[in-house]
Amino acid sequence: MYTYSKGSRAERELIHFFSGHGYCVIRAAGSGVSSLSPDLLLFKRGNQYAIEAKAHETLNLGLDREQFLGLKRWEENTGITTLVGWRRSREDWLFVPLSIFKENEKTFTLNWENAKMVGRKKEELV
Template sequence: MWRYGKGSRAERELLNKFKQHGFIVVRAAGSGFEGPDIIAIKGGKEYAIECKAQEAGTLSIGKEQFENLVKWQENSLMQVYVAWKKSHLGWFFIPLSAFEKKKVNYGIKFEKAVAVAYKLEDLLFA
């Protein structure tokens, strides 16, 4: 149960960061399978964000959830990012195309995520 609290806190933290910079932000209740956790919009910038707060060296997303995010991106024409929060390092916004398909999920190693990800400031001030 504590994992969900950590994830919810991370989502609210990110939501507030976007709000503080003038974005209209919506957090999806009960998110996890049908679409992204957060949608942020401002002046033509549109981001759909799936939040993950994990300390592991690899981030994995279940196959069904990941494929639903891909469908959501295709149907909405909004860029979907997986926002990976690492303690003391901040947020890394990873495009779906950077994930590798595995047998039962999709994953990305932290080293690759760092190389391909955008930082929060990149999205706020783009």
């Protein structure tokens, strides 16, 4: 339950930030439980983002195969740029495209150093 509450708190933080910058924000029903859709959808005058929010302390972030492939399908079907938002304690959010995740046998992974090199800060999305 702790992980779920931490995740929903992180999502609410993003909702507050992006709505405060003029975005219309939709939080997916079942967010954090189902991998059928991203956690958040953001819309503002032609800018569209689908965000899967992750608040993890580890130096490596892994998405299970089913969730990752579901996000890829979502991006392909909708044409909406899909990003994984990753935040660690005392670090700001980084938003990374699905294309930089590395495929492993059971997961798709990304390390924090690569996320810092390629990821965009939330201010860059507004």
